[in-house]
Amino acid sequence: MNEDEVLSEFRAAGALLEGHFLLSSGRHSAHYLQCARVLMNPDRAGRLAVALAAQLPRDLRSKIDKVVSPAMGGIIIGHEMGRALQVDAIFVERPTGTFELRRGFDIEPGEKVLMVEDVVTTGLSSREAIKAVEDAGGKVIGICSLVDRSGGEVEFEIPYHALVSLSFPTYAPDEVPEELAKTPAIKPGSRKPA
Ligand SMILES: O=P(O)(O)OC[C@H]1O[C@H](OP(=O)(O)OP(=O)(O)O)[C@H](O)[C@@H]1O
Ligand SMILES: O=C(O)c1cc(=O)[nH]c(=O)[nH]1
Ligand SMILES: [Mg+2]
Known part of the structure; x- marks a missing residue:
């Protein structure tokens, strides 16, 4: 599956949203990828997971004992990756x-x-989830997501693979462009406000 095909799946599912969004990291954006809409179709979720698994280097794949994902967004794709x-x-x-x-x-x-x-923006949630795995005695040997919306900017100390890489601007709360700030921000994710 190439990036255009993956993006077509997102478009077909109505998962590419425009508006004013408050992201998990506290940053703001005019774009949001609602992966839950893509993953609500079990066939599509399974297909995307097979394509993502195929991107992992063979030597990494062969070592994986268990998949762990951060709730809520990671649950369905994590299950399909399992x-x-x-x-x-x-x-x-x-x-x-x-x-x-x-x-x-x-x-x-x-x-x-x-x-x-499901999606990585700043990598904050992945880092927090990695800490939980390490505190429990596990060793995270790879990270993957359906979408890297940092456009390749995010940095992890562990090998990271994404099915599709997109670059949508995000803004700190005090940098939100005037036009975007006119619309109240919606917070679609489940992280509790800081
Ligand atoms: O790379 P980051 O900057 O951490 O952003 C990406 C995270 O944000 C979303 O989760 P969110 O915390 O909104 O909750 P959800 O999983 O319940 O949707 C998404 O599922 C990732 O976990
Ligand atoms: O950073 C986020 O919270 C985020 C961005 C996005 O596009 N989609 C999503 O589910 N979360
Ligand atoms: Mg999440």
């Missing part, structure tokens, strides 16, 4: 604000984890 890679897929969630393993999910000491996100 299916594509034939490993268990669990998730971390943050009912009190910090990612933790719940629901009887666990990680064996030294277990090798692939962190799976």
Whole structure:
């Protein structure tokens, strides 16, 4: 699947939104990729996961013991990546604000984890989820997401792969362009406001 084909799937699903959005990181944007709309179709979710798994280098794929994804956005794609890679897929969630393993999910000491996100903007959520995995004794050996919306700018110390890379501007709260600031910001994600 090439980037144009992936973008067509997003367009067909009505997942490319324009407006004024408050992102998970606290930054603002005039664009939002609502991955949940893309992933609501199980066939499409499965197809995208197979394509994402195919992008991972063979030596990385063969080492993965478990997929971990940050709730909410990471859950569906994480589950489909578990299916594509034939490993268990669990998730971390943050009912009190910090990612933790719940629901009887666990990680064996030294277990090798692939962190799976729906979208990466600043990488903040991935870093927080990696910390939760490491605190539980796991080792994150790879990160992947359907979309890298930093356009390749995001930096991780762990190898990172995305199915599609897009560059949409984001703004700090005190840098929001006047035109954008005229519309009240919508916050689609589940992170609690700081
Ligand atoms: O790279 P970042 O700057 O962290 O942004 C990307 C994160 O933002 C979204 O999650 P959000 O916290 O909005 O909650 P959700 O997963 O419930 O949608 C998305 O699912 C990623 O986890
Ligand atoms: O940074 C975010 O919070 C974010 C951006 C985006 O385009 N889509 C999304 O689900 N989250
Ligand atoms: Mg998320």
